[in-house]
Amino acid sequence: MSTEFIHKEEISEFISANRGNFKEKLLSEAINVRNKIQDILEKGNIDLLKNAENLALFIAENRENELIDFAEFEGAAWAQHSLTLSFKLEWVHAIRRTLWYFLYHYEKLNKEKEFCSQEFFDLERQINDRVDQFLNTFFISYSNYKDEQLLSQRKLVENLSVPIIPINAAIAVLPLIGMIDSHRVKTLEEKVLMGISSMGIQTLIIDLSGIAEMELDVIVQFEKILNGIKMLGCRPVITGLRVELVREMINAGVSFESNVETKGTLQQALSEHLVI
Numbered sequence: 001m002s003t004e005f006i007h008k009e010e011i012s013e014f015i016s017a018n019r020g021n022f023k024e025k026l027l028s029e030a031i032n033v034r035n036k037i038q039d040i041l042e043k044g045n046i047d048l049l050k051n052a053e054n055l056a057l058f059i060a061e062n063r064e065n066e067l068i069d070f071a072e073f074e075g076a077a078w079a080q081h082s083l084t085l086s087f088k089l090e091w092v093h094a095i096r097r098t099l100w101y102f103l104y105h106y107e108k109l110n111k112e113k114e115f116c117s118q119e120f121f122d123l124e125r126q127i128n129d130r131v132d133q134f135l136n137t138f139f140i141s142y143s144n145y146k147d148e149q150l151l152s153q154r155k156l157v158e159n160l161s162v163p164i165i166p167i168n169a170a171i172a173v174l175p176l177i178g179m180i181d182s183h184r185v186k187t188l189e190e191k192v193l194m195g196i197s198s199m200g201i202q203t204l205i206i207d208l209s210g211i212a213e214m215e216l217d218v219i220v221q222f223e224k225i226l227n228g229i230k231m232l233g234c235r236p237v238i239t240g241l242r243v244e245l246v247r248e249m250i251n252a253g254v255s256f257e258s259n260v261e262t263k264g265t266l267q268q269a270l271s272e273h274l275v276i
Contacts, residue, residue, distance in 0.1 A: 007109045011060045014106045019053065025101055026052055029094035033087045044081035046074075052095050059099065059130040071134045075141025079149070088138070096131045103127075162191035170202040171273055173266065177210030185221045192225060196234045203273055204229060207266045209240025216252050226260050237273070239263045 008014040058067040229236045263269040
């Protein structure tokens with residue numbers, strides 16, 4: 001690495017004028033990241049070297065607003081493209097070390113600006129605080145993006161987990177598959193009651209052939225949903241009750257027969273409720 005530096009009065013100008021040295025030093029500090037620079041550029045359109053220089057200037061010049069905006073943008077970009085966080089952490093620490101390396105040479109070339117001990121410690125605290133501020137804002141932005149992504153995916157899954165399928169203007173089928181827990185049964189209640197109201201369903205055939213078991217509190221809540229369906233003027237029909245689920249209902253003291261029509265299979269219910 002070249003040890004010659006172009007002299008400049010201001011630290012920001014010193015970094016920009018010695019861009020080549022900055023790049024070489026940074027790459028020597030970020031051993032694991034330097035071979036991933038092109039991959040990250042192609043995957044997320046993120047230029048690590050250019051962004052590193054921008055970050056160094058924001059820190060050196062104490063451009064706090066731009067530093068925060070940059071950290072928020074970077075956090076969302078890394079989250080959007082699912083880039084490895086360990087690379088980012090190593091890269092920022094490499095930028096920190098490179099900054100201090102440049103400050104050392106900057107001070108050597110500016111003897112008239114030689115720091116006293118107090119000025120040096122103040123500068124150390126300020127620079128480290130700004131680097132930490134960038135990291136904190138970056139990770140919060142990254143986490144917020146991921147949380148929003150998970151929430152969006154969860155809503156999509158919830159909608160898919162309650163697939164009300166209209167057969168004609170009056171009849172719809174709701175096939176339920178998998179485990180129904182306390183969270184899903186709440187979603188079921190909301191989607192079913194809203195669906196009946198908005199679609200004008202008069203008969204809702206709920207097929208439980210894909211459900212092997214329900215917890216006791218879920219069975220009780222499910223019974224309440226059936227009552228709510230009837231209160232909306234819709235006739236609930238249950239099909240596909242499996243032996244294991246019937247046993248659980250018996251043990252829980254729950255019986256749907258008095259309030260709900262039950263059929264052995266979905267085909268049987270459709271054949272009786274549809275006029276072909």
